[in-house]
Amino acid sequence: MLYDIAIIGAGITGSMIARELAKYNLSVIVLEKENDVAMGSSKANSGIVHAGYDAKPGTLKAQMNVLGCKMMPKVASELGVPYRKNGSLVVAFCEEEMASVQELYKRGIINGVENLHVLGQSRLRSLEPNISPNAVGALYAPDAGIVCPYSLTIAAIGNAMDNGVELKRDFQVTGLYDRSTHFEIVSPRESVEASLVVNAAGLYADAIASFVGDDFFSIHPRRGEYFLFDTSIGDVVNATVFQAPTAMGKGILVTPTTHGNLMIGPTAEDIEDKEDKKTTAPGLNKVLRDAAKSVPDLPSGGIITAFTGLRAVGSSGDFIICQSQNHPRLIHAAAIESPGLASSPAIAAYVESMLQQMGVLTHKRHDYNPYRSPIPCLREMCDDDRASLIAHDPAYGRIVCRCEEISEGEIRDAIRRNPGALDCDGVKRRTRSGMGRCQGGFCLPLVTELLSKELGIPMEQVTKKGPGSEILSYRL
Ligand SMILES: Cc1cc2nc3c(=O)[nH]c(=O)nc-3n(C[C@H](O)[C@H](O)[C@H](O)COP(=O)(O)OP(=O)(O)OC[C@H]3O[C@@H](n4cnc5c(N)ncnc54)[C@H](O)[C@@H]3O)c2cc1C
Incomplete structure (x- = not known):
């Protein structure tokens, strides 16, 4: 064709x-x-x-x-x-950085960004009470999300x-x-x-x-490393908090995610290998250290995972x-x-x-x-809606991922609808099953079983993320 x-x-x-x-x-x-x-x-x-x-x-x-x-x-x-229109702040920690904030404001106006404001310390603190006391002001873009x-x-x-x-x-x-x-x-x-x-x-x-x-x-790759915290501290900040750019770079951001987690990062490191998605100790240490400049005392016990993304820099x-x-x-x-x-x-x-x-x-x-x-999201439904969904299809009443409260029905939907999940990570990205505190420790075997059933393949052929990442070797 x-x-x-x-x-x-x-x-x-x-x-x-x-x-x-x-x-x-x-x-x-x-x-x-x-x-x-x-x-x-x-x-x-x-x-x-x-x-x-x-x-x-x-x-x-x-x-x-x-x-x-x-x-x-x-x-x-x-x-x-x-999607959440939570606004963004570019925070300055000294008068010199306030000058970069003013520069960004001017740039924003030229670019046609609406509703931009430069905030002083007290307005900034009223918006973000957990921001460092060392912050002196910020650029505020309420339309960012x-x-x-x-x-x-x-x-x-x-x-x-x-x-x-x-x-x-x-x-x-x-x-x-x-x-x-x-x-x-x-x-x-x-x-x-x-x-x-x-x-x-x-x-x-x-x-x-x-x-x-x-x-x-x-195109060359530029690595960015992150830490993700669980939802218990997802509301430490409301807006996305950037740091004013300095000669040393753009700084580390602190942001809530749409799923209620808190994320800090990314680093910016030019590398050679377009497949090198590893995290590194120096990178992650930098993320923790620099995020504390914006929001001190983030509890490292709340970290659930670290990851790397590669920018395609032209x-x-x-x-x-x-x-x-x-x-x-x-x-x-x-x-x-x-x-x-x-x-x-x-x-x-x-x-x-x-x-x-x-x-x-x-x-x-x-x-x-x-x-x-x-996909219907059980954990966000009121009891009446849950009950009627489960009455309609009992698969929504069988919880597979306990941390994120994801049901068999939701996982089945993720496999069946366009573009259907073909492996455990695909299910995870579509439903959040395995994204909670235990990171799949409990639900992975159940998701494997559901993939096997829905795709019509033996459990030994189900993978975590494509060929070469099979989860089970053989039946005991
Ligand atoms: C650390 C980091 C932070 C970022 N933060 C933000 C942010 O906050 N906000 C924002 O707006 N942007 C952000 N970006 C940028 C944003 O992620 C990218 O601009 C966007 O994802 C690019 O999408 P893409 O589809 O062009 O590239 P990709 O998502 O990389 O998609 C390209 C696709 O092409 C496929 N492909 C490659 N080669 C072949 C081939 N030979 N044959 C078939 N398929 C092929 C790949 O597998 C891939 O799926 C960030 C990026 C990074 C890495």
Whole structure:
């Protein structure tokens, strides 16, 4: 089959573009090298919907960020994804840092960010009572928010699939050939043909570009390490607390997550290996030490996990969203580093308008449905709603994950609906089963059993995160 459009990469960029293109009468396929979506930068990041004061005026980053921040509440609501407009603060600890805060304020105004304020110490402390007494003031952006990055990605591609977009996982693009009327996109096992290709391959967007001789940009990885605390101290801060940038860098943020946890991080370390997602003792020590500058005495006993995300830093310093220099039917959506998550709805609309100008998007579908309902979340329901759901389907009454109160029904939904979970980590990202205090110690065997049953495979073939991570060896 010849597809109209193939999108390489199912991170937030590729998934939002797929959702935008699902509005049209086109055959669209998304090709992803991993066995699940949201496995690159879109899995592990701060989840901040930045207001847009940080990016350099006049850049695509600034334009996409400000627009994306405005679009996000509606997109998240259509997709049934938790989003909270909690505001952000850039805190200064001396008069010199107040000067950087003033600079960011001016930049924000030029970029078109609304409702920005510079706060003095007392107003800051009234907003955030747990902030360090050493804080002297802050930039306040009440329109900034937080969103769960992988939930947003899963929901965007899921909604695209519900509207007819295809997803092929385990499809690592290893070659891209211009066959004059179309592209042949090759993986080690099979190939796909498409009239037009969108390159949204994150850290590997430069490799995809090089297949057709585009070498005008490169991407290098920058590591960011985090600690996640349990929900008991999730309300230590209300807003996302950044530190004023200094000559030493952008500092460490302290933020609540949409699931009620507290997160601190990230570091910023340029590395060579695009697969090196390890956490390091020096990195994590720095996170703890520097977060204490903003909020002293965070209880380290509340830490439940640490993780690393890799930024895809482009050589131009800006997002690269353009037609290929050599092949106009190839579009790059590359170097989408921060604020790529916040910008993602605007990036998708930008690519849509490029394709409109190219005359590719002619007929809109009449049956396009922008809505996706979330999986019923038992722990957030009142007793009456729980009882009626359980009466309708007893699987919602069988609790599998005790820490997060996730039922068999919710896990079954995560496996069955688009894009279905294929392994235990996939279930975890879709339902939070295994994300609580015990980190899967109790529920992992039950989730394994459910995956085996739903996917029709022996338990020994169920994996934690794809081939090579099988959980059970043999039956005793
Ligand atoms: C530490 C950190 C903190 C961040 N914080 C924020 C924040 O708070 N707010 C914000 O707005 N942004 C933030 N970002 C940036 C944001 O995470 C990214 O801009 C966004 O996730 C980029 O999405 P993407 O889809 O372009 O890339 P990715 O999510 O990396 O997706 C690319 C996809 O392409 C696939 N792929 C790669 N090569 C191939 C191939 N050959 N064949 C098939 N598939 C392939 C990958 O497997 C991956 O799934 C942060 C990033 C990091 C790392």
